[in-house]
Amino acid sequence: MKKLSILLKGIVVGFVSCAIPGVSASTFAIILGVYYTMIESISMILKNFKKSMGFLVFMLLGYAIGALLAAILVSTIYDKYPLAIVIIIICFIVGSLPNMIKDLIPHIKKVSGWIVFIVIVGLFIAYSGFVVKHEEITFVDMNYVDYIKLLIIGLITSITLVIPGMDFAVVLLSLGYYYAIMDLMKNLLFLNDVLNNLLILGTYLVGYGVGCFLLSNLIKKLVKKHEAIMKFATFAFVVVSPYMIIKKCIIDNDGFYYSNGQLIVGIIIGIIALLSVMLMYRLTNKDDKRVNAMKKRNMLRFYFTLIRELPVTFYYLIKMKKMTKKQELTFEEKYAFCQKILAKVNKLGNVYPVVVGLENVDKNATLYIVNHQGRYDGIGALSALKDFPCSFIADKKRICWPFYRELSTLLEAIELELDNPRSEIKALQEMSEGLINGRSYLAFIEGKYEDNGNNLQEFKTGVLKTAYRAKVKITPVVLYDTYLVYGKSSIKKISPEIHFLKPIEYEEFAEINRKELADIIKEKMQNEINIINTRKGV
Incomplete structure (x- = not known):
C-alpha cells in the first residue's frame, strides 16, 4: 500500500x-x-x-x-x-x-x-x-x-x-x-x-x-x-x-x-x-520545511472539500448568506439547514465521524464542555449533535472566514474577543441568558489549540460561570483525532471520534468552586482519552 x-x-x-x-x-x-x-x-x-x-x-x-x-x-x-x-x-x-x-x-x-x-x-x-x-x-x-x-x-x-x-x-x-x-x-x-x-x-x-x-x-x-x-x-x-x-x-x-x-x-x-x-x-508553510510540521499545518482536505464540487460550494455559501437575512426562520429551521451543510462537508472531505454516548444527550439546556484540537472541531461537534439543536461560543478571530462566518450567524453563536475582558464578560452574560431560556451551547474550555493533538491543555474556568448562573447540567465532550482532519496532508477516509460523557448535574457542582469543577471535568475527559488510547494501542 x-x-x-x-x-x-x-x-x-x-x-x-x-x-x-x-x-x-x-x-x-x-x-x-x-x-x-x-x-x-x-x-x-x-x-x-x-x-x-x-x-x-x-x-x-x-x-x-x-x-x-x-x-x-x-x-x-x-x-x-x-x-x-x-x-x-x-x-x-x-x-x-x-x-x-x-x-x-x-x-x-x-x-x-x-x-x-x-x-x-x-x-x-x-x-x-x-x-x-x-x-x-x-x-x-x-x-x-x-x-x-x-x-x-x-x-x-x-x-x-x-x-x-x-x-x-x-x-x-x-x-x-x-x-x-x-x-x-x-x-x-x-x-x-x-x-x-x-x-x-x-x-x-x-x-x-x-x-x-x-x-x-x-x-x-x-x-x-x-x-x-x-x-x-x-x-x-x-x-x-x-x-x-x-x-x-x-x-x-x-x-x-x-x-x-x-x-x-x-x-x-x-x-x-x-x-x-x-x-x-x-x-504549505514554506517557512517551516520539516516534514512533520508541514503535514500538521497542511489544509489539503479543507481545500479539497471546497474544490471537489465547486458549484455546490458556491450554491450553499450563497444560500447561507440569504438565510442569514430571513428573520422569519426559527432557530430549529436554521439549525436543520446547517446540519445538511455539515453533512455535505463531511462527505466531500471523506470524513466519517464516530459518535459515542448519544444516550447522554437530550434537548434540555446543556453546557457542552469540549476539548480543542484543530479547525475541524466545531464542525465535528455540531454534526454529532444533529438532532439536538445548540449554538456555540467562539473567538471572533477564528470565525472570520466565509462559511464559518455564515454558520456562526445562522446558529446565533456568541462571539467574543479573547484579549478583551469586557467582550468576555458581555459574551458570558449573553450565554447565561441563553441557557436560562433553554438554549444549549458548545464551549471549547481550552480556548485555543496549538498542535496539541489528543493531549488536553490548560482549562479556562471562566465559561463555567454560565452553568452556575443558569443552573444547568454540564456534559463533557471528548474529541479524539479531530486534529488530523484539517491538519494532515491526506484526503483518505478518516474517522475522528466524538464522545459524549455522562452529564454532571447542577446539584453535583453547586457547592464547589470553578477550579474544582474544571479539575473534575478534565479528569473525566482524560480518563476517556486513556481508554481510547488503550483501545488503539497508543
Whole structure:
C-alpha cells in the first residue's frame, strides 16, 4: 500500500509538472508530503542505495506515467484550441506571481538579486530573438549538435526538481522546448517511430538524470547560502515565460488561428486556473520545511472539500448568506439547514465521524464542555449533535472566514474577543441568558489549540460561570483525532471520534468552586482519552 501511495503521488506530481505551468513539481511534492523524502533519496543514493531506490523507482515511475498523460492532454488539445490553451497556460503562470512577489519583498533592495533577474530575462529574450526566431523546434533530422543541446536542456530543467517554486513546464516553455517534448512523449505512447523517439528522450533523460544526481547537493547549498538570489532567478523564469509563449505560439507562428469561442473558453478556464494556483500556494508553510510540521499545518482536505464540487460550494455559501437575512426562520429551521451543510462537508472531505454516548444527550439546556484540537472541531461537534439543536461560543478571530462566518450567524453563536475582558464578560452574560431560556451551547474550555493533538491543555474556568448562573447540567465532550482532519496532508477516509460523557448535574457542582469543577471535568475527559488510547494501542 505504501508503494502504491508513492506511485500515485508520483503520477500527480508528473501530471501537474508537465500539464500545469506555474505549479512546480517540487511545490506539489511538498503539498503531497514527498518532497523532502525525494531530495534526501537523491542526495543519499550512493550512501544508501537500496533504501533510496526503493522510494525513487516508484516515484519516478509514477512521474513518467503522469507526464505521458499530460503530454496527450496538452498536445491533443493544443492542436485544436491553440488560443484557449495559451490563455490558460499564461493564467496558470500569472497565478504563481503573487506568492513569488511576497517571497521577494524582504529582499526587494538586494541589488545582486535584481542583476541576476535582469541577466536571466535578457538572456531569454535574446535567445527567443536569435535562436528560436521563426523556427519551430522539432526533433526531426537531428544532428549531434541538436543532441548536445537536448542534453543541456535536460541539465537545466533538472534544477526544477530541487528548487521549490521553479517550474519544469515554465522553464521548458521559456527555452522553447515544451511542445516538442510533449509531442515526443505522445508519439512514444502511440508507438510512433519508437526507436528514434526513445533515443531522443533518452538523451534528454541522461541530461536530466545527471543534473539531478550531480547538481542536487550543489543547488541545495546554493539555495541555502544564496536563497534570495535563487528566488530572483526563479522569479525571472516565471516573468519571462508569458512573453516567450506569446512570441513563439502567436507572433512567430504563421499558422496560428483562433475563434471567439476559444477566447471565451480560454478566459473562463484561465480565471479558474489562476485562482486554483493561488489557492495551491496556500497549502504549505514554506517557512517551516520539516516534514512533520508541514503535514500538521497542511489544509489539503479543507481545500479539497471546497474544490471537489465547486458549484455546490458556491450554491450553499450563497444560500447561507440569504438565510442569514430571513428573520422569519426559527432557530430549529436554521439549525436543520446547517446540519445538511455539515453533512455535505463531511462527505466531500471523506470524513466519517464516530459518535459515542448519544444516550447522554437530550434537548434540555446543556453546557457542552469540549476539548480543542484543530479547525475541524466545531464542525465535528455540531454534526454529532444533529438532532439536538445548540449554538456555540467562539473567538471572533477564528470565525472570520466565509462559511464559518455564515454558520456562526445562522446558529446565533456568541462571539467574543479573547484579549478583551469586557467582550468576555458581555459574551458570558449573553450565554447565561441563553441557557436560562433553554438554549444549549458548545464551549471549547481550552480556548485555543496549538498542535496539541489528543493531549488536553490548560482549562479556562471562566465559561463555567454560565452553568452556575443558569443552573444547568454540564456534559463533557471528548474529541479524539479531530486534529488530523484539517491538519494532515491526506484526503483518505478518516474517522475522528466524538464522545459524549455522562452529564454532571447542577446539584453535583453547586457547592464547589470553578477550579474544582474544571479539575473534575478534565479528569473525566482524560480518563476517556486513556481508554481510547488503550483501545488503539497508543
